[in-house]
Amino acid sequence: MSPQTPVLSVRGLTKTFPIGGMFSRRHVRALGGVDLDIAPGEIVALVGESGSGKSTLARCLARLEQPSGGSFAFEGRDVLKAEPRRASRAYRSAVQMIFQDPFGSLNPVHRVSHFLERPLQLHDAVSGRDELERAKRRLMQKVDLPAELLHRYPHELSGGQRQRIAIARALAVNPRLILADEPTSMLDVSVRIGVLNLMRSLCEQQDISMLYITHDLASARYLADRIIVMFAGEFVEGGEAAALLAEPRHPYTRLLISAVPDPRRRGGFDPVERARLRHEVVQATSCAFHGRGETTCSAETAVFHRVSDAPEHWVRCGLYAPPSDAPGTALERPDTTQESPAA
Template identity: 50%
Template sequence: MTTLEVRDLVKEFTLRSGLRRSTLRAVHKVTFTLVPGRTVAVVGASGSGKSTVARMIARLEKPTSGTITALGPDGEPVRDRAYRDHVQMVFQDPFASLNPFHSIEHHLARPLLLHGRAEGREEVREQAAQLLERVNLPTALMDRRPHELSGGQRQRVAIARALAPGAQVIVADEPVSMLDVSSRLGVLNLLARLQQEDRLAVLYITHDLATARHFSDDILVMNRGRIVERGPADAVILDPHHPYTRTLAAAAPNPELRGRLRSAEPEPKAATDRDHLTYDHDAGRWIDIDADQPAAA
């Protein structure tokens, strides 16, 4: 069982226009912990920094500051070389995340070989077949190429690839946003089932509040690089405190309001002085992450 601790994660990108340079802070002091058997959802608009968090956890980007530590079953930090045995990622676009040149078997065999899960052709094929079965795909797909599969099937292959090294922490970066509505639920249920079977720690990145509420235990709401609200899923969705979360919640279609005038809905509050604060539902108060002390409520 692996726990992932993320502390004060900051990512800055350098922007160059001509000779001028400026820095863009994409992620500002993000802190959370992924625990085995629990799903944490990160919700936010495009550009809020949630994918950057995912890429940093997958070690595709280097954090500007802050730490990401994977703690093994013994509670000791995982060493650098073993990090990828523990933490894997599922990408957003299943049409881009599988190499069109290679067969499905290649995509599963490489991580199996790299992480020493299997040796020799026979064993690799056997294990790859098992992985396909775990994600509800027929083993006959093994010799197919990605373009012969549907979006949902490809995303299942991508999930199988993430499981191949025996990862205990899965970062799913909007795993269903590129899929047909009809196959979304199947992929999400698959993730939920695998998580229960293996007691995985899952970071579920999405902009869909409804699936975040259904499939996750905790929700972090991100806006402009900051976590603006955090807490148990139901509390965040049903009792939003931060103005941004309220806007998000209000943007979700509400069947009960059907037919009424839009202006009848309560207008979400305009930006306030609380924009830079974080509301923590567990603590029940506002927190100023820059000041390291509780803010006045």
């Protein structure tokens, strides 16, 4: 893999689910053809409300769900073409997932030691009992937990400790990409920052890339290099984390930000403006993705605009279409890398 090759490159990925029983032909669309590149060592946050398709995307990339269409390459290798039916052991070793619920992701009948032994043995990461014991202790040290906890059961640990064990389990097979599906949403606020700091330091130390899925804009800004906003199975805005949250352009992004309490915002968010944004979001079938008469969006060709004052910042919205004499640029697809927009 060359230095320019993304760790993960997704193109036109779609996913639909059947609804209405065995003989029904109806389907609901969870992913509408998303494109995404993640660079080596980069942390990308995917934000959006429940039901927007974030977890479905992660499960497709983890090969827990089979995509309905599109493709994705891992380190330059077309995964669905090379492994059409199920993921290989090598892929599962390279791409690990951390689940949302630290209470449900650990089997209560096993001790902590079992959760670290299992991946080490399945992926032939160690040979011999002594090496296995040393490897488990190293993993506990990586996630800042004492080795004494190896002999405890999950119910004897706090939520933060359980999530650290889940992180240690993912690290056991030396992954190059971690899919973290809301890993802090079920933790107390007091322990979230510790888990976020741990994930950031591990990614930096081991050059691990991460897709961090969350509905928490504050944690996305704190942890991620880039933020991508997802709405109704589509990417609608993306860019460098701090810049995007400072100058959101899409109505849905602005609506998400308006719902976050901010002591610096005097008098709260303007209720009239919030009502207008909510109206635009409710009319999403004609605003975000389809023709709106006077705008340039259409159902056939998505229109992405590069925000002129931040080249890595793009927005998919006909409402943002810049005037003909403005320096904004229309794109066929979003700028999914930090260097230059895809043509």
